[in-house]
Structure formats: C-alpha cells, structure tokens
Amino acid sequence: MKIYWQLFCAFFRIGGLTFGGGLAQLPMLKFEIVQKYHWMDEEELLDVYAIGQCTPGIIAINTATYVGYKKAGVPGGIVATIGMVMPSLIIITLAAAILQAIIDNVWVQHAIMGIRAVVCALMLNTVLTMGRKTLKNHFAYVICALAFLPAFFTKTPTLVIVVAAALIGIIWYVVIRGGETK
C-alpha cells in the first residue's frame, strides 16, 4: 500500500512543481525517481523517457505511467498518472475560473491583448526550436515540406498527415534503406 502512496506523492510533486512538461521535467524526475526513491537508475530513466517520446500522448503522462507500472503493475501506473494529473486539474480550474470572472474588465482586456502578442512570439519560438532539433538531414526537410503543404493550405485532418508520414518513414528507412536510420 505504501508504494502507491509514494508513487502518488512523487508524481504529484513533479506535476505541481515543474513548468512546461516534457524535457523540462527531467531534472525533477531524476531527483524523485533516481535519487530519492531509487526506483530506477539514471540509465533506465532515460530509456523510459525515450519510450515516452515515441508513443502517443503527453510525454510526462507516459513517463509517469511507465514508472508506476514498473514499480507496482497496472494499479501503480494508474496511481502515478493520477498524481501527475491532479495539480494541473486544480491549478487550471482555479486559473480559468478567475480569468472568466475578470475578463470583461477593460484593464484585463488591455493585458490580454498584450498576452496574445507574446503567446504568438512564444509559439513561433517553440516551432523554431522544434525545427532546429528535428530537421537534421535531407529526408527530414523533405518530409517537413511535404507535410506543410496539406497542413497549411487544406483542411486535411492532422491524423491523416501523421499516418502518411509514418508510412513514408517505414518505407524509406526499413524497405529502401534496409533499417538504417542514420
């Protein structure tokens, strides 16, 4: 029983004390999972992290589920995930309720217009950072350009583009290149 409580608390702290998710959570994960509870060593944690990145869903949730499952089976995975989700649920609900109550105020409106502009700058920067990290060879550039056309000019569902890319990737790397992803 104790392990469930520990999993819940550890992931509650990780969810409630880190901003941004994904990569930003790695130091906190390391502290709780490797140093404090010794549930995994650092190498295992990085493996888990890699798996979390190439499975669908929120990376932070995938990591929580994996660690919980490894320590205490399916219930462990569920408990760890609930721990991760709780802080967001509480904080966002409060923030959204507050925003809803004050949104008609004229000063809040000025502030929101400013925020809109900066959100755009932050999102553009996110795209740029992701692009720099991802576009490392000619194949990646070609796929990125090919995916951009339908995503930008048509209303093709996102899922269709992602599945098509996956198929092209498998055909190119497994069938044509014989399993070489370098």
Next chain:
Amino acid sequence: MKTVILLFLEFMKIGFVAVGGGPATLPYLMELTEKYDWYTMEDLTNMIAVSESTPGPLGLNMATYAGYKTLGLFGGIVSTAGLVIPSIIVICLIARFLENFNENKYVKGAFAAIRPAVVAIIAASVYRVCKVSMFAESNGSYTPYPKLLVLCVIVFALLQVKKLQKYHPALWLLFAVIVGIVFRF
C-alpha cells in the same frame, strides 16, 4: 450528457494520436473549434497563455482548460481522463510486451518521418493562432493590430538572444501584461 461523451471521446482520440507531447495537441484542439462550439480560437490563445504560465505539462493543462471551457470543473475532469487513458493502456502494454519498443526498426523509421511532419503541422497551427490573435477579422478580410505585431516581433527577436532564453515563459507573459496595460493595447 451527449457533450460529456463527445468530450471524453474527442480527448481520448487526441491521447491516442497526438505524437510529440504538448505542442502536438494544438492542431487537434484547433480542429475541435471547427467541429463544436465548445470554445473559440480566441479562447485558445488564453488557454495557451494560462497553460504556459502555470505548473504542469502544457498538453495536460490545455486539455483541462478546454474541458473546463466546455463543461466547467466536471468537463475538465472528463477531458483530462480522456487524454490520459490511452497513455495508460499503450504504455502498460509496451512495458509488458515490448521491452525494446524504441529500438524496433519499424518504430524508428516511422518516427524519423513523424517528427518532421509534426513540426510542419504545428507550424501551420501556430500561423492560424497568430492570425486570430493579432488580426481583426471582418467579412473574411484581416486587418492587423499594429501594436500587437510590433510587440510580437520584439519579443520573438529577444527570444533569439541566448542570455534571455533562460527566462521562464511566465516572465514574458508578465512583461506582456505590463506593456498591454501601459500602452493601452
């Protein structure tokens, strides 16, 4: 009741298909604004701002916010549950049966193409967010808010300076609040 089920199913779909973490859910959240009247494109900008400046994973925060917008606190719980259930199923299966999942050549090949495609899809979504956020629309034509464009360009340029990159997004948003109020945006 129908909305509850739809909300749950839509977010479960996002949980199953959004590859690439938080930002990758954005295109799907945008698709929902076209399909339902749960929240608008303008709401989406507020969602991103609040989600970036509060603790917790971005994708999770945006899903909770979208659910809250649709059906209040209960909606937030429903959308979050929908989003995480696929993760629990997929990850438990992989942990049980596919020890070397990320070394599999099919998985590697697929992801080598999915990642750049996701960057393109997110870029297209961000373009749409910018268009709705910084331009006034009337009868299909878009006029920019000049002050917003200027602020966006300045902050984007500042974000390219290495020394400034360590500042948290919340600080930039605080800066936005001050500029917005002082210059009466």
